[in-house]
Amino acid sequence: MTLDDKITRAKELISKREEIDAELSTLLAGNVSKRLIRCSLCNAEGHTARTCPQKPAE
Ligand SMILES: [Zn+2]
Numbered sequence: 001m002t003l004d005d006k007i008t009r010a011k012e013l014i015s016k017r018e019e020i021d022a023e024l025s026t027l028l029a030g031n032v033s034k035r036l037i038r039c040s041l042c043n044a045e046g047h048t049a050r051t052c053p054q055k056p057a058e
Contacts, residue, residue: 001010041049049055 036045037048038045038050039047039049039052042054044052048052
């Protein structure tokens with residue numbers, strides 16, 4: 001294997017890894033935002049300001 005071959009192969013592997021990293025971060029980001037949802041009104045976990053039980057009734 002020549003140096004050029006190695007560089008070409010390395011670039012292929014890096015671009016493949018970037019695709020995998022992008023897909024993984026999408027998957028993990030989806031999980032994190034679901035699991036670590038936090039209310040901006042009362043700062044409790046598990047619901048959003050929209051569904052907050054402490055939201056003042058109209
Ligand atoms: Zn809340």
